[in-house]
Amino acid sequence: MSYSKDTQQLFDNWATSGRAEGMERGHWTRALQALQNMPISQGERLLDLGCGNGWATRWLLERSGLGGSAIGIDVADSMLQRARSQSVELSNIEFVNAAFDELPWPDHSFDHAFSMEAIYYAPDIAQALRSIARVLRPGGTFTMCIDFFEENPYSASWPTRLSIEMKRLSESGWVKAFEDAGLSVEDHFRCLDDRPPEASATPEQQQETLDFRQNIGSLAVRGRAQ
Numbered sequence: 177m178s179y180s181k182d183t184q185q186l187f188d189n190w191a192t193s194g195r196a197e198g199m200e201r202g203h204w205t206r207a208l209q210a211l212q213n214m215p216i217s218q219g220e221r222l223l224d225l226g227c228g229n230g231w232a233t234r235w236l237l238e239r240s241g242l243g244g245s246a247i248g249i250d251v252a253d254s255m256l257q258r259a260r261s262q263s264v265e266l267s268n269i270e271f272v273n274a275a276f277d278e279l280p281w282p283d284h285s286f287d288h289a290f291s292m293e294a295i296y297y298a299p300d301i302a303q304a305l306r307s308i309a310r311v312l313r314p315g316g317t318f319t320m321c322i323d324f325f326e327e328n329p330y331s332a333s334w335p336t337r338l339s340i341e342m343k344r345l346s347e348s349g350w351v352k353a354f355e356d357a358g359l360s361v362e363d364h365f366r367c368l369d370d371r372p373p374e375a376s377a378t379p380e381q382q383q384e385t386l387d388f389r390q391n392i393g394s395l396a397v398r399g400r401a402q
């Protein structure tokens with residue numbers, strides 16, 4: 177299984193210090209636009225990659241309706257514990273310790289997959305995307321939503337600030353990476369966010385957040401497996 181131990185430790189620490197719920201609040205509005213763009217039908221089996229506290233996995237479960245199911249994967253055990261403890265009243269949902277590039281399921285196991293702010297932590301993006309394409313049924317889709325990409329200049333400093341490895345591609349670079357992995361891109365778009373910045377942030381941070389949310393937005397890419 178290939179992932180960075182530094183990344184796993186960072187997110188284990190974030191989970192124990194309450195930052196998983198901070199990410200949920202921060203990502204929710206933009207992620208929802210990408211989630212609602214997914215072509216999910218009742219009863220389908222769905223995968224959430226880099227699930228954190230599992231908020232998107234629970235949304236996918238609800239969206240899959242009667243007979244549907246959802247699995248969230250993550251490499252940080254503390255994230256998985258939070259995801260499980262927040263899902264105890266639900267059935268047909270599961271959280272599994274697994275890395276993007278070595279998904280422990282046979283070919284064609286899922287109808288659709290989603291990931292919010294996670295895939296760029298994969299040490300090898302091409303291998304991660306091929307692994308995701310492999311577990312999708314022919315015609316199944318993968319929707320990725322990210323804030324860390326070249327057209328968002330405010331994200332350039334994140335690897336240095338977090339002291340971990342992150343792969344920063346452009347929008348066209350992501351489209352090509354999907355296509356190279358066998359995921360035919362049928363949509364890519366930005367998810368904007370009209371919420372005001374957090375009042376506790378500095379004026380400079382508030383200005384960055386406003387510019388990001390109103391003018392840049394999260395990048396969503398949806399590719400279809402062949």
Ligand SMILES: C[S@@+](CC[C@H](N)C(=O)[O-])C[C@H]1O[C@@H](n2cnc3c(N)ncnc32)[C@H](O)[C@@H]1O
Pocket residue numbers: 178179180183184187188196199200203225226227228229232249250251252255274275276277291292293294297298299
């Ligand atoms: C920025 S968090 C986003 C969590 C969640 N999707 C959200 O939006 O709140 C990224 C998550 O991806 C997980 N992750 C990082 N590298 C991974 C890998 N190679 N395989 C699986 N999960 C990974 C981290 O442990 C972390 O929980």
